[in-house]
Amino acid sequence: MDEIDPYSDQINEMEVSATTVIDFAQINDLTKTMEHQKFLLDILTNKDSFVRKKIVDQSLSYLNKRLSHYTELVGLPHQVEFLNDLNVEITEFGRELNYGNLSRGESTRVILALSWAFRDVWEQLYMPINGYYLDEVLDQGIDQSGIASAVKVIKQFNRERNKSVWLISHRDELITSVGKVMKVVKQGGFTEYSPESEK
Missing domain, CATH: 3.40.50.300 (P-loop containing nucleotide triphosphate hydrolases)
Structure with a gap:
């Protein structure tokens, strides 16, 4: 009399369900979508991208106005200005400064002014917070x-x-x-x- 293997049905079921036909057309579509999204991400985040600069230029003037307003309100004698590559230029009496050269109090005032200015830009573009x-x-x-x-x-x-x-x-x-x-x-x-x- 042959012995019945209690696991044979499970093994057969696993062989069937574990084997999947690869759909190369779907993989190709997903790969194209991923490459396109990477391209879009690059043109939006690369600081040399003309598209990013154009988008930034649309709000840059307003951002710098608000930034100037807030630096004045917190008593910061420096001029802080964003360029269209989103680098920041800090000057005092015509002399260019590095953020790392600011005192702790000056850098705190810059952080506050930046925070408030970016908040104003967000609210102007989208909705109040x-x-x-x-x-x-x-x-x-x-x-x-x-x-x-x-x-x-x-x-x-x-x-x-x-x-x-x-x-x-x-x-x-x-x-x-x-x-x-x-x-x-x-x-x-x-x-x-x-x-x-x-x-």
Whole structure:
């Protein structure tokens, strides 16, 4: 009497289901699509691409106007300007500077101005953004006048543009500059916070 192999049906089923006919036409179509997408990505991201420069030129003037506006508001004496290859040119009294040569406070002011300018461009092109988060941006290297200037701009966002602004900071002196405070304390690996309270 022949023994019946209990796994023979499973093996036959695996042989059938594991064997797949390769559709080279589909592979060729996918390869063409991938190459086309790579080409599009290159013309949009390569800094020497004339298409990218043309797209950037459409918003560059507005971006640089907003950037100039915000650098003035935060008290930065430098001129910061984007070129159409998206390199940034920083000058002070006609002298060209490298970003790495700026002090910590100056670079923080540049970062804030850039952030606000790009936000304005986005909102002009697409739609308003109602939330704005600054996570410890004002905590290091920026002096009291820089903090005061930045807080003034932030309050304008809240008051004039109806933005919900969340300022995360370890600087206790900022408490007097905001309307509501939520205190967050981390101890022993756990985070505790006090409910939002009106100042």
